[in-house]
Amino acid sequence: MIAPLGYAIYTSLYTSRIIGGTVFTGAGNYTETLQSGEFWNGVERVIIYAVIQIPVMLAIAFFFATIFDLGVAKWGTLFRTIFFIPFAVPAVVGAIMWSFLLEPQFGPFVHFASAVGAHNVNYFSPSLMLPSIIVIVIWEWTGYNMIILYTALKSVPRDVVEAAILDDTPLWKIILRVKLPMVRPAIVLLIFLNTIGALQLFTEPLILSYFQPNAISLNYTPTLYIYNTAIGGAQYNLAAAAAVVLGLVIVVISVSSLVFRRRGGELG
Amino acid sequence: MSTKTAAGQPAQADTTQAAPKSGRWRRRRRSRPDDPGSDVIPIEMYGLKRGTTTVLTLVCVLFAIFTLTPIAWIVINSTKTQANIFETFGFWFARPFSLFHNFALLGQNIDGYGTYAVWLGNTALYAVLGGGGATVLSAFAGYGFARFRFRGSRILFYLVIAALLVPITAITLPLYLTYAKVHLINSIWGMILPSMVTPVGVYLMRVYTEVSVPRELIDAARLDGAGELRIFFRLALPLMVPGLMTVLLLSIVGVWNNYFLPLIIFSQNRLYPLTVGLGLWAERAQNSGNTELFPLVVIGGLVTIIPLIALFLILQRYWRSGLLLGSIAN
Numbered sequence: 001m002i003a004p005l006g007y008a009i010y011t012s013l014y015t016s017r018i019i020g021g022t023v024f025t026g027a028g029n030y031t032e033t034l035q036s037g038e039f040w041n042g043v044e045r046v047i048i049y050a051v052i053q054i055p056v057m058l059a060i061a062f063f064f065a066t067i068f069d070l071g072v073a074k075w076g077t078l079f080r081t082i083f084f085i086p087f088a089v090p091a092v093v094g095a096i097m098w099s100f101l102l103e104p105q106f107g108p109f110v111h112f113a114s115a116v117g118a119h120n121v122n123y124f125s126p127s128l129m130l131p132s133i134i135v136i137v138i139w140e141w142t143g144y145n146m147i148i149l150y151t152a153l154k155s156v157p158r159d160v161v162e163a164a165i166l167d168d169t170p171l172w173k174i175i176l177r178v179k180l181p182m183v184r185p186a187i188v189l190l191i192f193l194n195t196i197g198a199l200q201l202f203t204e205p206l207i208l209s210y211f212q213p214n215a216i217s218l219n220y221t222p223t224l225y226i227y228n229t230a231i232g233g234a235q236y237n238l239a240a241a242a243a244v245v246l247g248l249v250i251v252v253i254s255v256s257s258l259v260f261r262r263r264g265g266e267l268g
Numbered sequence: 269m270s271t272k273t274a275a276g277q278p279a280q281a282d283t284t285q286a287a288p289k290s291g292r293w294r295r296r297r298r299s300r301p302d303d304p305g306s307d308v309i310p311i312e313m314y315g316l317k318r319g320t321t322t323v324l325t326l327v328c329v330l331f332a333i334f335t336l337t338p339i340a341w342i343v344i345n346s347t348k349t350q351a352n353i354f355e356t357f358g359f360w361f362a363r364p365f366s367l368f369h370n371f372a373l374l375g376q377n378i379d380g381y382g383t384y385a386v387w388l389g390n391t392a393l394y395a396v397l398g399g400g401g402a403t404v405l406s407a408f409a410g411y412g413f414a415r416f417r418f419r420g421s422r423i424l425f426y427l428v429i430a431a432l433l434v435p436i437t438a439i440t441l442p443l444y445l446t447y448a449k450v451h452l453i454n455s456i457w458g459m460i461l462p463s464m465v466t467p468v469g470v471y472l473m474r475v476y477t478e479v480s481v482p483r484e485l486i487d488a489a490r491l492d493g494a495g496e497l498r499i500f501f502r503l504a505l506p507l508m509v510p511g512l513m514t515v516l517l518l519s520i521v522g523v524w525n526n527y528f529l530p531l532i533i534f535s536q537n538r539l540y541p542l543t544v545g546l547g548l549w550a551e552r553a554q555n556s557g558n559t560e561l562f563p564l565v566v567i568g569g570l571v572t573i574i575p576l577i578a579l580f581l582i583l584q585r586y587w588r589s590g591l592l593l594g595s596i597a598n
Contacts, residue, residue: 064331070309072316073324081584082332085339088576090525092543093569096550097338100345100566101358108341108358139335147587161309171314200437203527210551223437223528230441231532239441247438 029241038219039242043249045130046221050198053134054191058149061142062187065149066175080150083143091140095207098136103211124212133204141197145190152186153179192254199250202227222246339573346370346567353562370567378549379558382537384568387545391524391572394456394541398463399520405464406515410473411504415486425474431467437528444532458533459541463523469515476511477504513586517579524576542572 033039064083068076086094102109102123113121123132156179164174180187202223209216209224218232219225226246230239344360345353347367356362374384413425443462444453452458481504489499527543534540537548546568553561580587 060331064328067324067328070314072314072321073328074321075325075328079328079332081581082335084580084587085577086335088521088580089339089573090527090543092525092527092547093342093572094338096546096565096569097342099550100353101338101341106354106358111357139338143335158309165309165313171316174314196435200435202437207547207550210547210554213555226437226441227528227532230444236441236445240445243438243441247435250435250438 029238030245032238033242033245036225036242039222039225039245042219042222042225043246046199046201049130049134049201050195053137053198054194056134057138057142057145057194058187058190060138061145061190062149062180064142064146065153066179068146068150069153069179080143080147083146085143086140087144089140091203092207094140095136095204098132098139099208099211102132124208124215126215129208129212129215133201133208136204137198137201141194145194148190149183149186152183156182196250196254199246199253222249342566342570342573346563346570348563348566350559350563353566366563367567370563371571373564374568374571378561378564379552381548381552381558381561382540382545384542384545384564384571386538387540387542388571390456390539391541391543392575394459394463394530395520395523398460398523399516401460401464402466402469402519402522403512403516406466406469406473406519407505407508407512409470410475410511411477411481411500411508413470413474414477415481415483415504428467428470431465432471440528440532443529447533453533454536454539456539459526459530462529463519463526466515466519466522469519472515473508473511477508480511481507510586513583517583517586520579521576542568546572 064079067073068080073079101107104110104122104124107123109123110121113119122128160178160182161174164178169178200223201221205216205220205224206227209220216224218228222242223246226239226242229235229242233239341358345358347365347370348356348362349364349366352362374388377383409428413421413428447453447455447458452461485503486499489503494503524541525543526541527547530539530541530544531547534544537545540548546565549561549565549568552558553565
């Protein structure tokens, strides 16, 4: 794990030229990455994406985890199994299915939109593309997050909840003031894991770009930029530099969420 | 750290569950030993009405419909011809029924882009070797970290945890560049070896071992003169099985669904796993006019997800009891 990283940093300091072979260019590839509008556009996009997708997904996951924890819906076991199924579906297949479902001409979801009065909706237009991706990822990951939160909620000691009930604490207060703080470490960790995942967004936009080449550019996300620079453009040195920069951005953002966690006195 | 984690609680709850509980709190439904749901406080205690249950059940039904919509779509459309996939309503069947025809095509090399059956075999191979290897390594490493104190063990463990921080995509391109140097491009080991390294697995097995393999038991065995290997294989390993099953499940899913790594390191379609093959078909179908590939993408997608969903349903007590998923969270 460390060896490839070291080699990436080493590679990123060189530049291959058609004439003259590989030469040492020092920070040249980094300057190019840091000054690349394409790269930072992608970074900006995944940050916006993460800021919307993660809270929405966690809110849904917490809502259902609470319902199952309280046992206030019927057939909880069945629902938990159903909600978890998308976790077993590869992102590639998930993205392919949603590409068909949301397709602007024949996709069934366009018919559904017409049925409620919204005609000619294009889910893959520039303005709706990101929300569509968010829906796809929420479909994929809510169940997994829900199961983790459910398990955490289950480990809240019974007597704490029973004491609150005896004190006539209203239910919403039990949920938000008693249970939520006790599962905060789980939530912080999920935010952390989901952030790392969100900043690396790759599979869904790549598959969608096969179906809608005009809606997703080669640098839609930083990982797509790295992939297309390396595999498409054969600029391996530049791509290595971009990978190192992206790695640093992700580590900085995710570690700051851990520092936040430590400050809460909840580490370990 | 680990004794304080609530990771232990599901496991402990498991062992105490057999003990009789006071009838007052007991839910009126048969209790299932693997289901923590049998232990809930009756909703009347919260002052909720029965109607609330109906409303919330309805909300769950709606989300279940959302969850199952794509699955229903792919099942229905795997029975359609290429024209019908586009021209008929997506959520109902259409004649001719071509499920078996589509299925048979998965055994053929379509337009030279590769054969689905080969990819299925590859994926199974990568998943078994990668997932199995990850489980074995996690068992050794997790047990080692949990039950041995050696020079640098703390630092080594923190290094493993730190590896969780390194983003996969940031490591994949460097991995590719390293492979190019050591001739692992287009080698199955280029896929399998990295799959065997799972920091999460090591972490989970360490936590699980702390909880489920009592230190006293090992000390007693040592006093009896049992060798370390014998203690590990005969004593500790059987106790670690539920944890190992979860690690196996998670790592098989990880390999089965991996896309970025195989996409980058394989350039020959006979080595592709399903994800890369399906992605290639989808791209060719859309951009090269090979529209006969569309029904194959659909049935291929369906066949890709069936084994994993089956695996999850068979092994559901391992993930449902949240034994280890929960320990990540805590």
